[in-house]
């Protein structure tokens with residue numbers, strides 16, 4: 001039993017490393033005058049092979065964890081988000097074999113890795129299933145949704161490449177600012193992961209006591225407290241004293257801790273971002289743009305559209321139809337306007353709008369790319385904000 | 398239009414909807430909850446009706462308008478498209494072809510080459526149509542109908558959603574049944590009865606190898622299953638009006654989460670449970686200043702059927718002056734929050750003999766309140782009946798300070814009751830049909846594409862052009878395959894040259 005769990009986490013780690021190595025090889029495929037075509041082809045083959053082996057490793061993680069827990073490992077934040085990362089890789093592999101575009105890998109894999117790293121910030125213990133979650137339909141629903149989202153993420157990857165390649169970086173404009181904001185957000189995510197891992201490795205812990213709905217609760221900070229819980233008192237000794245209190249309008253269990261984590265992510269992400277800007281004296285998007293000289297924007301645009309076309313039906317099936325079937329069996333209502341459901345609907349409407357807009361001429365290319373980025377934003381919002389901030393039936397955490 | 402619906406739906410999730418107001422909130426009354434918890438934003442939210450957004454009239458109107466425009470657009474487009482595809486011509490004007498995205502001109506072409514290309518296109522399952530040597534090869538035309546098919550699905554879903562607001566199509570009710578209790582199932586017009594034979598609650602063991610880490614983190618008991626073993630009866634036709642109806646057993650059911658019971662078009666879902674509903678309380682009467690003393694007498698109140706008078710063996714008379722099933726002391730005074738027996742409290746009048754005119758007043762009860770005062774959190778013991786842990790601590794308050802006797806709680810019986818929701822939903826088949834049609838339409842439109850290739854011979858040479866509604870990459874590959882080894886020039890992507 002415990003050996004299965006160990007195998008499982010080793011496999012996940014292996015997959016992560018393989019994706020990392022594969023990313024480097026995808027980097028080598030960038031056609032440079034100095035690099036021979038043959039060499040670049042070889043790097044591409046190697047990269048996709050590594051990706052596939054990594055995917056198989058992650059699949060092994062998935063299966064062994066399933067065997068250990070007795071239910072499909074998509075039942076808490078850690079498991080679901082990891083699975084989402086895996087779906088992104090899977091979608092990438094499919095699209096790669098259709099379009100043979102290596103540069104996609106250079107972006108898709110790091111994003112998949114970010115997602116998996118984000119997942120591992122949540123408790124990784126195998127959790128028991130409460131009765132309402134004990135349904136095969138739940139598992140079918142969640143896996144299909146993740147697959148659909150994974151495919152839709154490829155459109156984000158393509159959109160991002162399109163924008164970085166296409167936006168004129170020689171002058172400052174609304175578009176460069178917006179794109180830079182996207183880049184900065186990615187840095188924040190990296191910041192969150194780095195700072196959490198660092199303090200995790202140090203086993204940092206500080207406990208606070210605070211009042212919630214008239215009851216006294218404790219909360220454990222794993223990052224030094226900059227913001228204490230509202231009217232909270234620090235119980236642990238010899239740790240950093242908080243600088244200020246979380247404002248009272250931030251509600252709910254652990255609001256203080258979450259707010260503190262957000263502050264830390266902003267700090268770390270901003271420092272990182274600042275360093276990169278200082279080092280290169282260029283916008284981040286402008287740095288990456290140098291790598292993307294030889295891409296064909298039309299092809300990237302088509303991949304953007306195509307992955308929505310492929311992902312939309314899968315998402316519809318998983319996110320709306322299977323979800324409704326499960327809700328009908330579990331609660332007798334196939335639709336309940338729970339925040340998570342509403343945001344799935346918003347996502348669905350959004351991509352439907354995208355498909356409609358694509359039918360008119362003016363929305364190809366850059367506008368589509370922006371839409372793909374926004375679509376990704378909506379899915380991420382649903383995953384992070386709705387799960388962690390807005391309460392709902394689906395909230396795992 | 399879609400955008401408005403999008404924004405509106407988004408607003409609805411900022412704060413919880415009325416039915417999702419957390420059970421531990423200050424108050425479940427929306428008029429209190431929103432302003433109290435969210436301040437000014439909550440007030441605006443409430444006034445705009447956002448707390449019931451998804452059933453508000455203006456939300457419904459937006460949805461209905463989407464439906465109407467859907468129908469109009471579809472008809473508007475469908476007819477011309479149908480005509481255009483029906484009259485598909487092989488011979489198109491050269492200037493039409495030259496404006497297509499994929500286009501090439503070849504100066505010298507042999508008839509053999511053209512024949513080869515035709516053959517290859519046929520092999521790729523293109524349908525070929527010829528007109529004076531002009532050729533159009535076409536495939537995946539049916540995918541053009543995808544959008545119309547999926548919109549029909551959507552329209553069916555919207556109609557179903559509107560039907561669902563009528564009670565003929567949709568019944569939704571809730572019932573609590575105690576163990577051993579037989580009760581009518583609401584919403585069935587007295588047609589069905591349910592008897593709760595047994596309520597079962599299983600929890601995860603903290604010893605469980607798999608989950609012990611997570612359970613240690615959670616630090617509370619997590620149920621693994623809750624289930625009601627029930628028998629459903631149908632009321633028989635009674636001959637005499639007013640006579641006791643005869644119940645005919647329909648079937649036994651084990652109702653649990655994700656395993657609803659179905660009978661006669663109704664479905665019963667396991668929804669909730671309550672393990673420590675007070676059912677019976679036994680009280681004993683003592684001399685006031687003598688804690689060691691034997692009880693003078695005792696009486697038991699059935700909380701679901703309380704009487705107004707109890708006579709004790711020693712001749713004492715107890716009158717129930719006030720009964721609060723769900724006692725709550727607040728700034729506005731005392732009241733019973735609900736009619737459920739969650740925290741009973743009594744005001745008794747005690748007469749020391751049947752003839753006596755004088756009485757003493759005692760207040761007894763409020764076990765939950767006392768527990769809280771003692772620092773016991775009643776929600777922590779939610780899964781095991783609190784039993785007598787706190788029962789005897791509950792005070793007997795002597796308001797006058799002159800009482801000779803006091804009444805104490807001796808024991809409490811608890812009931813386990815199961816909450817089941819009853820649904821009858823005749824719209825489900827409509828939704829299913831709508832969803833299936835929608836999926837067929839979307840797949841048809843997304844996973845196939847309408848590709849067309851024109852070959853247009855001129856006096857000297859050939860024009861070649863291609864068009865598709867999506868997946869240009871796929872069309873290009875098709876053309877490449879067809880042209881391989883011939884002298885015909887590959888099409889240029891006229892978009893890329895710009």
Ligand code: HEM
Pocket residue numbers: 348349352355356359398399463464466467470471474541543544545547548551839842843
């Ligand atoms: C407000 C009402 C709507 C109108 C007026 C409308 C109109 C249209 C039109 C004119 C087309 C293009 C048909 C063609 O010529 O190929 C189309 C395609 C489509 N519509 Fe709608 N539509 C509406 C709502 C929706 C909704 C709510 C959805 C689903 C979420 C939806 C899903 C689709 C899909 C998937 C396509 C196919 C797109 C493609 O083939 O690229 N539509 N719609």
